[in-house]
Amino acid sequence: MKSFVISFWKSFWEFLGPKEFYAWQTPLWLSILAWGLSQLTTNPADTTVPVTAHAILTSFSWAFLVIATGWFTTVNPVRLLGQNLGPWITGALLCLFLFGRGDAPMARTALLTWPLISAAIAAFPDFFRVESGFQVPKRLQTRQDLIVLALVNLLLTSWILFGLNIQDWMAEYPGVRGEQFEQSLFVQPSPSRTEDFSRGTSIVEAMRGELVKESVGLTKPQMERWLFDNQRNPQIFSDAVMGLLAQANNGRRLDQKFWRLETIVGEPEYRVTLRAIWRGPRPKTDIDGHVVQSTCQITFGTTNLSQIDCDEEAQVFPAG
């Protein structure tokens, strides 16, 4: 056991121990040193000064870590189809350092700038020589490669932007998530994905809440009158439900105009089926999209006042 620990430590130190000053291990150890020092300083929750020693040391630690990673991946390239992937790893770390502290918009910035920053890192050796400093590469081949590198990374940025656009669409039209994307030439759902009916479910729940609110305390004739009116003019009920939903979403109506709400009154007296039908973009436009429904039973006890009893779970019918 002891010999194992010793041999492990030896090989570990052989790998990470600094053999000379000008090597990738140096920035790594500087990074570790800066991190260790930052642990000694306090990290006040709310700072009164703009810059704290802790923040400075943490930044130094990050910067040295990025340099060490860049150096290591240059010395030991990870190759895919002959292209060293090192700059993209370093770029990811650098983006994490620059934008990783913020909220969602910063995450977007990090994702979008990742290929560009990585391309700049990959092009850096062509622009910089230790002996002569910065210079524009003279060789035609190098220039051509640099242009292709820039173009490919701009294409990657466009792809990432397109992916973000798709996420925006799904947030704006949540009903789309209840349909299948199998036919698409553009998007690929993650392997574990099943349709997400949460939007339809929340609409049916709002319908249920509105029905309960409307019917409470009505006598039998009043209830029948309400149901009859609702059959003749269902728009009032729909508008009330949609207003409630918009309130719940900070006034945003989202994909509401693509939902058709139905109230079906049936036997035994009165079994009310609340139904939300997706009529928006869907794979087969000649048939309806997915349907979410819930049933309520209205009874009139001995008091002759309406009592309403609804299903807990909404039923879901996928399209097709």
Place this chain on the structure above:
Amino acid sequence: MGELQYLVLPLRTFALQGLFLLVAIAIEAFVLHNRLGISKRGGVRYSLTLNLISTLVGWLLFFTVEPFLSNALQLNIMSYIFFNETYQLGSSLPSLTVVGVFLIFSVTFFVESQAMNLLLRMWGTPQQPPKYDSSERKQNRLVRYKSSWTARLRSSALLRANALSYGAIALLLFVLRRTTFL
């Protein structure tokens, strides 16, 4: 992480665009090599750069124009991207497709020919400045005629290359629409 389960990535976009780019680059490199006498390696280099530039211009146009489109068109684009199906477009679909394909083709050709001029100026062998010798004035005219002729040759080669690659991509799309393995 409920959100992550419904994460939808445009992976098929990446795969298809990569495939189409490969096909277009191979075909256009072959045509440029054959028609313009560029070396094989050079043909690949030129067609790679040209296709990347035109693809990028296409994305740029999409991202800038899309927010200003009418709501109905936006919905149709979204529906096409998610479900490969237009939304309530009906009878205007064929004419819109024809106009769209024509526009895309002409924009691609315009961008690629401009980019080709630029690349030739940047990468091509530097041309000797014409000597304005009085005795060679006649020849000078010939040189100018010849240079206009090479420009025309270049355009026609590029047009042919684009037409061929677009045909191949259209064929691929036709096959892909009919398959279910994707």
